[in-house]
Amino acid sequence: MIDDRETGILLICTAVPAEAETIADLHLRARSTYYPDGVPQGDIDWQAAWRGSIERTDAHVLCAVEKGSIVGIASFRTPDGAGADTVKLFQFHVDPGRWRSGIGRALHAACVEQWRADRRRAAVLDVHVDNKRAQAFYAREGWLPDPQTPPAAGDHHLYLRYTVPGETPGE
Incomplete structure (x- = not known):
């Protein structure tokens, strides 16, 4: 992990497998805020799942680090069945104690920068x-309902699409 205790500056960096436990803990704390009855119990080992995401060669896991602590995470890759110009944002979380402090905006901007570098034109997610x-955060960042993926009956997710702004590098 990058140690920024001296500067106090928010840094965005690529996650490493040793950070999987910290990332899984932040993920669960953030998710627990929007489930009325708490995060659904299941047999998912989130630490192992995050380690797997970090180790995937076709994925990116970014961390927002402030004062030596991970305060935000984002995970994305090309989804199964999608074209090479589309990326899916699978996880995006900011430590609940740090909401509305600019971390999410900085982390989102880093994602967009990476998507542009990877020649992506669109991003999708489900929320x-x-x-x-x-x-509300995604709407402020320019995400819109995805007309290609309307929610099915009984689905608990909304599907959003983002058009990656500007010219794609190398064109």
């Missing part, structure tokens, strides 16, 4: 219908 705070 839980009860997560109104995240929906």
Whole structure:
């Protein structure tokens, strides 16, 4: 992990496998805020899942680091069945104690920068219908409902699409 205790500057860096436990803890704390009855219990080992995401060669996991602590995370890759110009944002979380401090905007900007470098034109994500705070954040960042993926009956997610702005490098 990058140690920024001296500067106090928010840094965005690529996650390493040794950070999987810290990332999984932040993920669960953030998710627990929008499930009315708490995060659904399941047999998912989130630490192992995050380690797997970090180690994937076709994925990116970015961390926002402030004063030596991970305060935000984003995970994205090309989704199965999608074209090479589309990326899916699978996870995007900011430590609940740090909401509305600019971390999410900085982390989102880093994602967009990487998508442009990777020649992506569009990004997609699904967001839980009860997560109104995240929906408002994504709307402020320019995400719109995805007309190609309307929610199915009983689905608990909204599907959003983002057009990566500007010229794609190398064109």
